[in-house]
Amino acid sequence: MVTELPAWAVRLRAERRNRFWSKKEMARRLVAAADEETRKCLPARETIVRRIKAYEAGHNQPRDPYRLLYTRAFGTSEGELFDMPQAPCRPTLDDVFAKLPGSDALTPLPTRAGRRIGMSTIADLSARVHRLRLADDVLAGGDLLQPAFRELDAVTRLYREATCTEHTSRALLAVIGELAQISGWIASDAGRHEQAANVYLLGIRAAREARDETLESNLLGSLAYQTANLGDPQEGVTLAHAALDAAGPHAPARARALAWDRLAWAYVKVEEAEPAMRALEEARAALEQRSGEYEPAYLYWVDASELQIMEARAFTELRRPLRTVPLLTDVLDRYDATHARELALYLSWLVVALADANEPEEAARAAWRMFDLSKDVASDRTARRQRVVLDRLVPYRDVPQVREVIDRAR
Template sequence: MGSSIGANIKRERERLGWSQARLGREVCRAAGVQGEPVGRQEVSRWETGKRTPREWLPFLAAALGVPVEVLTTPQAPSEPTLPTLADFLPVEDPLAPPGGRTRGRLGMAQVDDVQQRVHGLRLADDFLAGGDLMRPALRELRRVICMYREHSYSNPTERQLLIQIAELAQIAGWIASDAGCHEEAERVYRLGLSAATQAEDGTLAGNLAGSLAYQLSNVGREVEGLHLALAALDGAGSHAPPKARALYLDRVAWAYTKVGGAENAQHAIRALGEAGEALAEDSKGTESPAWLYWVDAGELQVMESRVYTELRRPLRAVPLLRKVLGEYDATHAREMALYLSWLAVAYADANEPEEAAATAERVVSLSADVASDRTAQRVGVVLARLAEYAEVPEVRALLHQAT
């Protein structure tokens, strides 16, 4: 019975377009209780069948605007649906406050300070790799979570602080993933998704979900990555800024590519086209969050070229990569190494082993000074691809040098 009630609660909540946090507030309002004894975490337990609403059931029905019977009557089995963002939230909420808040009251000045530190960390990631930044990033995240848990604040301040926690979790998760600490990155991403959801910032939630989807697609969990990338796109909805939708669609394209198969390849190419169309809409002056500063036509071309490289279509990939690399800031060593690695593989696929070897040599050289698991993995991929041309002198010399 509990699982049936949970499915019915979730269905009715999604019908209204409410978050779990919003439903918790509405239930408390319907019950006429002070504070918020029912929060996002409790609603999540109801929906997953871990708990039964019991005495809250009449107030749930009143909040949702349906008779109690609608929530208690099992529904006929239906086709399984794709996961939504709510399915990826941590059940035990790490942002739940302890019994008492004892360290004073926070205001917007403290939130602004956190925002500046998050922005500084994001800019540092443009030049430094995960191995260099992971410790300070996670230390900063722990510090801000302690601020949230141990202080009091107004509702507007709480929302802004949750948004900063979510942004910090996104960049900290990205950094941890770049350092090769994928389990830690996943925990951090899910925490950030919880914070963004509680703040009811769908665009930011989509970015966190998409970031985790990208990692899953790259560590052998391709189907999970595709489901989450699609959930991120769907969860953000049509109201997301065009630049954000372009980013989500890019990740959907990559997820389809990593799953593989001819049909998924067509889905990937279609998503790339839709990403370009979304970015074109951004020129109409729509305001985007500051964390989208790096999403532009060049970044979309990079993903397009990577998709075509993965699909073994070098005639499409090579011109795009050469164009992007010709305009790219060479001080971003990690990204240069990554983009060159895709170009080296595309050259090999085009049966140009000499060009592939020359490009791969630059990849190996740049990667030697970058503490990034991503670049290390790509060096392995490039060398494995070039092994097919081991009889070519330039390739043989490179493989010997790498060994």
């Protein structure tokens, strides 16, 4: 499923192409636009080219000094290129809650005329939410978007209209929070990113009112992950820290491991390798502390293999293919083939790592498998990774196996 690129990404690419500049020439122009002090701080030309590719693919907006360098190179204003000035990069949690949609979804009606509900209803609703999670393991966001939001609408309506005890009301709020998390994840996978963010924020509010810090951490971490990937990565770091704070030192081991895992990825997206590696170590240490404690059902998927995959993805983004390839190969050899979307996504990182390791034939083989798995998957994430894979294979298009993959994909 291919979605439209952000308007600013389209403009950056169009401005470059209108001048008949290659990405290498664009990198040279950006360096030339820098003053002497800034030029000393810029990375190698190859790194700038990779940044240009990422910007034009819509992965994240340029931050200073690159925003300023783009405006100088193109002879235009920041507003014309990026629509609006860059937002402050480190909001407080109050800033996050200020973004909540102006909805009455969690405001009970003054006079509740609906049926009275008890904990048996909560148990039934929790089971429905978990079935939706399990469905997301084997189906993509485009397949589950409508049923997920029907469930969310029904449960929030029940909260507003039904009568119940305070204990049951808090339990129902927790169900809303859990349903908001999986619905937001599904919406994000379907390419509905603004809708996903609003639903995550609704869930955070529900978790706070339910006084469920572990659930709040899970929702903040999910929002951090989307923001780091598709919005401002620095804001993703802030949100990931908030998720870690919400979990606290006494949360279940899997919850703490997941919060550290999200923080590691956010640091990867801002290209801060040391804190990313430290966060991955903390995630592993947290997971090793499991001791038969109670864990919410939504943490079922957090295990050593998932942390290994995140570590491999981090090494891929940080251009360390010799660390990535053995990690991913080990996990993928035993990964459940029914989880086609996840398997395709993880293969995409293996393709990039193999290309970085100058193994184009092996990269082409992994790409074949990735495209086969994802061809009927209604997922925006796999569509984005397909574009990343193709971009990474282009320098090897003279290799017959690679050229065949590129021609087939196009």
